[in-house]
Amino acid sequence: MSDHKKFGLAGVMGWPVSHSRSPTLHNFWIKQYGLTGAYVLLPVEPGHLPAALKGLSALGFAGCNVTIPHKVAAMQLVDRVDPMARRMGAINTIVVEKDGRLSGFNNDGFGYIQSLLDAQPDWRADAGPITVLGAGGAARAVVLSLADRGAKEIRLLNRSLQKAQDLAREFGAPVRAIPWEERHEALADVALLVNTTNQGMAGQSPLDLSLDRLPKHALVSDVIYIPMETPLLAAARQRGNPTVNGLGMLLNQARPAFKAWFGVMPEITPELRRAIEATF
Numbered sequence: 001m002s003d004h005k006k007f008g009l010a011g012v013m014g015w016p017v018s019h020s021r022s023p024t025l026h027n028f029w030i031k032q033y034g035l036t037g038a039y040v041l042l043p044v045e046p047g048h049l050p051a052a053l054k055g056l057s058a059l060g061f062a063g064c065n066v067t068i069p070h071k072v073a074a075m076q077l078v079d080r081v082d083p084m085a086r087r088m089g090a091i092n093t094i095v096v097e098k099d100g101r102l103s104g105f106n107n108d109g110f111g112y113i114q115s116l117l118d119a120q121p122d123w124r125a126d127a128g129p130i131t132v133l134g135a136g137g138a139a140r141a142v143v144l145s146l147a148d149r150g151a152k153e154i155r156l157l158n159r160s161l162q163k164a165q166d167l168a169r170e171f172g173a174p175v176r177a178i179p180w181e182e183r184h185e186a187l188a189d190v191a192l193l194v195n196t197t198n199q200g201m202a203g204q205s206p207l208d209l210s211l212d213r214l215p216k217h218a219l220v221s222d223v224i225y226i227p228m229e230t231p232l233l234a235a236a237r238q239r240g241n242p243t244v245n246g247l248g249m250l251l252n253q254a255r256p257a258f259k260a261w262f263g264v265m266p267e268i269t270p271e272l273r274r275a276i277e278a279t280f
């Protein structure tokens with residue numbers, strides 16, 4: 001009997017990785033859907049990544065997540081990369097195919113868009129201009145997925161202008177790089193404001209941003225999930241703007257990966273949110 005086919009096995013490779021919420025998330029779903037399996041932490045030093053990935057199939061893994069610092073390096077090591085992940089420049093999910101080959105995906109963009117739709121089911125990317133702050137890894141997923149959903153104008157502002165300009169050049173229209181100093185004015189007329197910088201995260205300074213120009217109906221989203229309500233979201237909520245925090249992105253990006261490994265598209269329930277929030 002081939003035990004490994006009955007026992008679903010997945011995990012997260014990172015270094016360090018002990019802080020990851022992914023085991024709580026996936027093991028919650030394994031239990032909820034009555035599956036037999038486990039999702040484990042896989043602390044893998046950068047130098048060991050090629051050997052670790054090679055071992056996945058032999059160990060009977062259905063696949064794994066990859067997180068910091070492996071997201072870019074792993075993309076070069078898998079056999080096939082999904083086109084969306086290639087455009088994002090990083091993978092966060094690996095699926096071991098039936099023949100043992102590895103396919104790489106990036107579900108962060110899916111997770112981000114889904115988190116907006118969970119909050120506002122009739123949300124549309126083309127509802128008006130969008131301002132995105134930050135041009136790091138999270139911004140790549142957010143900007144690309146917004147552009148793919150039909151955003152007509154994305155104002156991209158980053159502390160280091162060059163990175164915003166590089167991203168605008170790479171992704172093309174509708175992305176336009178704007179100097180960081182103009183961030184307060186860049187909120188005029190927007191339908192959506194997104195923070196993808198680390199400012200406002202626990203241990204960091206709050207984002208330095210005046211919301212005076214922001215329309216009251218604009219949706220304000222922050223990809224940060226610790227704390228659940230960043231100073232930006234608190235200020236937006238107090239002036240009446242609808243808000244979305246980063247937890248929905250974190251939870252939703254995991255759903256397609258779980259489906260690929262365990263065969264069930266899992267749902268995000270209030271119980272799951274409570275289980276994850278209890279780990280913060």
Ligand code: NAP
Pocket residue numbers: 108111133134135136137138139158159160163196197198199201223224225246247249250251253
């Ligand atoms: P990253 O690649 O290191 O990018 C960090 C960004 O923050 C850059 O744009 C950087 O600007 C900006 N920044 C740093 N210090 C700043 C300051 N003092 N003032 C203004 N901007 C500053 O990080 P990342 O992977 O994109 O992650 C960013 C945030 O997103 C983190 O809080 C992370 O936890 C969160 N995140 C959430 C999810 C989710 O599922 N919800 C997924 C991924 C990431 P420069 O280019 O000028 O340095």
